[in-house]
Amino acid sequence: MNQTTSFFNLIQKDIEILNNNLKKMVGAKHPILYAAAEHLFKAGGKRIRPIIVLLVAKATSQNSTILNEQRRLAEITEIIHTASLVHDDVLDDCGTRRGIKTVHSAFNTKIAVLAGDFLFAQSSWYLANLGQLEVVKIISKVITDFAEGEVRQGSARFDITISLNNYTEKSFYKTASLIAASCQGTAMLADERKEISYNLHLYGKHLGLAFQIIDDILDITSSSTVLGKPEGSDLKNGNLTASIFFCALKNKQVQKSIKREFTEPNDIFNTLEQIKNSKGIQKAKDLASEHVQTALQCLKCLDQHNKDVQGLKYLANYTLQRLY
């Protein structure tokens, strides 16, 4: 049994419980929304966010148990993430996601807006019913951050003057904020110690940033078959991710193509090739690796012999392995 198998064994049963609960929570009242939701929940996705929440729950408990409230938070986290994807696909005009058609293209924009609203609303309702005001505050902030990230991404399209800091902030709002807040919230539900929940917030933040950077690299280097969505879509949308940013810093031709928003024939193809052959990819990998190291540091407050803590470490390193 290799490391990956043994890692997934650690959490597999809990993910099955989560999958069943997600189906019940989203409900089957309305044929259209049910179809939209089922379509998404069936497709699966990586369940990275609930896996992190469930592992944090186990790692911060005395005997590797997960509280009902923590399971609920894992489910809420996945619902928020799914809601954000549905609206994100409308914003990006994305046709496929997780290897299948997006709600937006399988149904239409209206259904996508409504399905996203419905999922956001359901998550707020379940969140309030967790009955822990501090956790409600932390997770509510995430939904604001998600909108903030989308706006920043929208207003920085094709803008080659953005800084690496801009990119990191945008990635925090879009991705890391949810993971950070759900790690922190999970710890808060079981443990009153602020030090633990603060460190887990930082673990989630840096893991989330690494995860987003790797996702952005894969968007450049992978085929659409592997990605389950069209390759190079960030570039086409003018969303300047880390490897594009690093390449453009040194390459006037790439700068020009981005500035003119790829209006010349072969602009996109040529730019993709130049990024793939530049040091931009490696620099982006190094950046992700730095975040993984910081995330690992944040786990030092927990028992290093605990197998769930080792699971959290494995997960951080696994983020980088997705490239190979």
Add this chain to the structure above:
Amino acid sequence: MNQTTSFFNLIQKDIEILNNNLKKMVGAKHPILYAAAEHLFKAGGKRIRPIIVLLVAKATSQNSTILNEQRRLAEITEIIHTASLVHDDVLDDCGTRRGIKTVHSAFNTKIAVLAGDFLFAQSSWYLANLGQLEVVKIISKVITDFAEGEVRQGSARFDITISLNNYTEKSFYKTASLIAASCQGTAMLADERKEISYNLHLYGKHLGLAFQIIDDILDITSSSTVLGKPEGSDLKNGNLTASIFFCALKNKQVQKSIKREFTEPNDIFNTLEQIKNSKGIQKAKDLASEHVQTALQCLKCLDQHNKDVQGLKYLANYTLQRLY
């Protein structure tokens, strides 16, 4: 000074404070969202929801004072309402609202989705920071209800088999739920007595239903100039409101036109004329009037000599006056 003037004097200063706070709360961080939001908040709207909240706050306090948390709830209520309008306009493909272009048509669908998400997210964040878990639960349910109402409306388009009960439920989810919950929440913020907050929930519910029924009648009887949006848009969208419902019950020609979704020339014009000349309008008015009477009954738990309670009564009756 007539009754309307003296009513608005009762609350005018508080509405000015609210308007200023709304501008600050929505923030000016992002040019596009700020434009979208300003566009909406400048246009004003009737501010009916915050007026109700502020009056309930005054009517349930000893000396007509409004708590800071109650002001915040009035602001949150208006933000949720505005967010729902922005997404509603995307769903209905509506070009004008409050006499000006909708976000969706002035900018585009993407900005409208984002602006709505941003406003919903801001409201959740401010709501959590009210620090009253029971109020958070009650208001969170409203956002779920809003999505529920939209789905019900969507799946019942052009369906002449719906019952009056269907219409009332849909109106509750779309409109009355927010007013009922904000009345209840406002009372809960100041007064522990469940009887008071429950009665104010019912007051808000029946006022909200009356308000929606009248709004739906105006959609049939008014010109687009008065409405600030295209007339007869409910009918065109197959959204069978009370007066359409009552007319269709007795009129086979109207039933036929609705069934074929107005595909024949002049179907919409003819149907509008038939509804205007039918007893459907009066029956819908009677229905609204019944809800106003029920709303007034719910105020009996409060001091009848209090001028703010009289304001709440005036507001209920004013709902019906909008037709004249």
